[in-house]
Amino acid sequence: MINSLFLINPSGEMFLEKHWKSVVSRSVCDYFLEAKEKALEPEDVPPVIHTPHHYLISIYRDKLFFLSVIQTEVPPLFVIEFLHRVAEMIQDYFGECSETVVKDHMVMVYELLEEMLDNGFPLATESNVLKEMIRPPTILRSVVNTLTGTSNVGDTLLTGQLSTIPWRRAGVRYTNNEAYFDVVEEIDAILDQSGTTVFAEIQGVVEACVKLSGMPDLTLSFMNPRLLDDVSFHPCVRYKLWESERVLSFIPPDGNFTLMTYHVNAQNLVAIPVYVKQSISFFECGSDGRLDVTVGPKQTMGKTVEGVMVTVHLPKTILSINLTATQGSYTYDNGTKLLVWDIGKLNPQKLPNLRGSLSLQAGAPKPEENPSLNIDLKIQQLAISGLKVNRLDMFGEKYKPFKGVKYITKAGKFQVRT
């Protein structure tokens, strides 16, 4: 199973190591650092590296490398999933996942890692359970701790770990009982030069924030569950009931969790909320080019498209750009050649446009590649797939909870080719 974990910052410094079996020398990371040197971007480092005696499986998240060392045949997905859990745990406990935060809470991170794995086998990875064992830091608590000398480590036996619902702790009490669900949909799409959809799909996720006392048993039903044929559930969801009745029946974990992710990829079901008219051209001779981009609303179901942002990786040979935007503002980083145009709200009456000239470095040939545009956008109160929650029922407890559902559509990997 998982032998060791190293946390490595982008400059290649190992700032935390944890061994669950025998200690593995840090020199094993040299193979990884070598691969990192070869890769153009940190994202491009291959996730599985074979060294003479070990396998290095790594992920790159929040500008940090999480590198695990294994010695036996272990499912790599298992390791990668676990590493993402570690990153999420840090995020969950300390509000962000960064080198500074880890260094600030070194001992607690170390304690948490100890609880997450035993001999390389996962032990407690549910945030509910972990938080019961090791309480997350709060300013108030650290003050209290210093004054009273009590510790962050709980010393009760974790009932949750023993029951058949390990994700929920017992004895939860709230004065305000509430359950909120966010239906978040991201559109992944590739549009070609002419604006035709080459590929489009919707990645949906139902995020829940449930603060209910006792052992509530919830049932969530949809108006149009037939949309969902490709779903992944949180372990709490009773799969049989979904198969037979298409409802989500579950005893929720306490707090925030992802209830379900789903995937809609039938081409005709995916509405594309914006269109983009663009031309980026370079003149055959001379060192000049033009850029002209217009964004307009398309299938928005009557909602406003907000937070529109266009990102372009311009060719490396660009020397400078001179553009004017009719709406919003643009920033350009000459080091990374990254052009970001922040538009904001789309107004169908007056379409935003960005145009101007690009100049190339003297003597540079016409760029060979076609830069592609990445679009960001947001639509409130709309799930673009048309998914709608019908109702939420609660059994098992007597109080009346406050319930709410929110919809939001965003752009995922939304790319326009030029």
Add this chain to the structure above:
Amino acid sequence: MTDSKYFTTTKKGEIFELKAELNSDKKEKKKEAVKKVIASMTVGKDVSALFPDVVNCMQTDNLELKKLVYLYLMNYAKSQPDMAIMAVNTFVKDCEDANPLIRALAVRTMGCIRVDKITEYLCEPLRKCLKDEDPYVRKTAAVCVAKLHDINAQLVEDQGFLDTLKDLISDSNPMVVANAVAALSEIAESHPNSNLLDLNPQSINKLLTALNECTEWGQIFILDCLANYTPRDDRESQSICERVTPRLSHANSAVVLSAVKVLMKFMEMLPKDLDYYSTLLKKLAPPLVTLLSAEPELQYVALRNINLIVQKRPEILKHEMKVFFVKYNDPIYVKLEKLDIMIRLASQANIAQVLAELKEYATEVDVDFVRKAVRAIGRCAIKVEQSAERCVSTLLDLIQTKVNYVVQEAIVVIKDIFRKYPNKYESVIATLCENLDSLDEPEARAAMIWIVGEYAERIDNADELLESFLEGFHDESTQVQLQLLTAIVKLFLKKPTETQELVQQVLSLATQDSDNPDLRDRGYIYWRLLSTDPVAAKEVVLAEKPLISEETDLIEPTLLEELICHIGTLASVYHKPPSAFVEGSRGVMHKRLPARTGSGESTESPDVGTAAGGSAPEAAPSIIPSQGDLLGDLLNLDMAPPTTSGPPPPTTGMQMGGMDLLGGGLDSLMGDESEPLGGDIGGSPAMGAGFGAAPAVMPASLNAPVGGGLGDLFDLGGVGMPMGAYIPPKIVWLPAMKAKGLEISGTFARRAGVIQMELILTNKAMSVMTDFAIQFNRNSFGLAPAGPLQVLTPLGPNQTIEVSLPLSTVGPVMKMDPLNNLQVAVKNNIDVFYFSCQYPISMLFVEDGKMERQVFLATWKDIPNDNESQFQIKDCHLNSDAASSKLQGSNIFTIAKRTVEGQDMLYMSIKLSNGIWVLAELRVQAGNPNYTISLKCRAPEVSQCVFQCYEAVLKN
């Protein structure tokens, strides 16, 4: 209040300061000190000197402090074993604590202290904890057994912990079950032959129940363990599949992939016509697609596995092409994998889309990716015949961009396209030649040179082009040098008059000025060939090449089956069997897919037989043999027409005629030139004596040992001793009354590679017969007597003589009807008599007719379906193995055997003496005396004759 303050101390006396604090009376100060120590430890500082002071803090009621001390102990106990003993008592005491959390913590920490002396003390507490009333303690203890096993395997076995662990598989708590399975799996890895995880239907049932209730990680362990089980029949298999399917909707991708593994494996046992089978197929696609929307690292592993799945069962994802389209911000390793799968899924239906995408990719920024995209276009052309034209024009468009690396990649793939579709797209050569100067990569240069050499007769200035490469011969890479040598020799054979100087130049460069042994060898081989037997040289160098096919880059089926059993593991990421790379490999434990529905005997297919023996067939299949044309050329020797092994046939006028068909006017041309060439060779120092003798031997000896050797190597294990070739009984060919008293009966046989006509001549006339001679008319396979008819003594009245006449296959050819008809003229002192007879085509089956499996697959796909003919062989009572060994006696070679639904499918190859290959698929159903045979051959006319042979051989 952050931990960063623990790192601020940089003073020299840091350790002393900590020591003082650890021994402080104040609890709070102690804890802070331990924290500082741990913090130093996590960043790799050595704080082992504080060991005794930290251990002293262990006796505490404060749980956090206790845990911190435990953390320290685990790290440093190994370096301070004597001191660590001090901690033992506390552990033993804690194992008896009333709080199960403390008991579990103690047993867990104790297992992590890798000190022999401590493990001895661990045994008793561990035994108690394994039977603890609290499941949390039991599950922790289960993992502890694995830890202990890692430290001292013998101890674990002696203490009987393994059996206790096995009992825990039936525990009532699902988490205990999952941990027990995980621990056993880990232990089993170091004991390849142990039956630790012997599963029976009862334990399977327990596992399946636990599967629904344990944590996601536990589900992974259980699913991986289930995958090792072989169900008894298809019903059990189906019921397991049904209970595993819900895992496909799990949020954890590792659970999903492990479930996919179980399903892919057990599906193999389900009858294909079952409704459930197709339902299951449909259910597999969505979860695989979902994996692709996860984080890139997960995508990568998923894609590597999907690559295997689409090779095994392309139907699952055939409609999901679009999810593999590359996104601009995918990491490069994801892009490259996606591209690979796109090609695997490319078909006539979606090729337009695929090509449009690939063209798009070819303009991206990343050079590696662009190259692979260009290469992919070539692979599409080879895979989807209908698209070849569009692919070629797309490639030409890309060449027009003049982007250097794009042009070079395009030329490399166009070479492959030429090899797949000869004489179709050669019009583009001119465009290629325009870019000659920009090629700076060896592979592209080699490809271009190959093209120039191969099509020298169509390129007016081929000699100039090649000459330009020759100038910098020594600076080229070996690949280019070899290619240049071959190309110039080809050019010379095609245009001998103008290029004599060039060929001499390259031969001397290769043999005298180079120190590369491959290059020298190839140079000498060509030199000898050219100087001694230009006709043979032509046959060797310009022989027709086998067509390439896309199958060449598929994973070899046996390996694929094994990898399918390892879905989700490192093996599936590396596409290598675990035995090939896992450290301290657990013996050779190859996993196999189970056989379809209960036909007990067929679990071991010959695939297994060949692969289990050695690792040779598992080597990664090479893609199109782009390099090493030498090998290609040499192997082509087999394809060259005549050369039967055996005594070299005497040079008769008739035979020369046969050669002339190929040699054309070359002989006369070469007549003058062989002289100076020969002279040169004599002068070259490396040429030993006995050189003159060598070439004469070469054609025969090259053929025979290669064929024989291959045959031996590849002989199937269980086939048994090959029996002799089938010889039909003698029949009367020429009755006495038609031939003035001479009766001839006879048959044909193939003995030790020589075809013989066995005749019985009977004199039924009153007078003595003398002066026998025999002659054949032209016939379909060029049969001709290889010597005179040996009837030395006169044949008296009522006398009988048996003669056998060796035959060669180099006589003049004329297609006969029926194909195997032979018209014979026999002369004696009385008259000339004519008769015709039919020979069994099996005597033309040569000994080296065993095709390599890869080649067979490729050829089978390559021959159009129109050329396939099917026959029934009735009333044959042999089983498939007996049939196969019987057929082998007549040079019909079984290449593979597959068992599907109780039906054995034998795949066989035959090579005729004139180089025609016949591929056969023989289906034998147990208990059914009627066999079905399908024959595929580029010359479909022979099928009927071949079928007759099968019938004759199998029934005798």
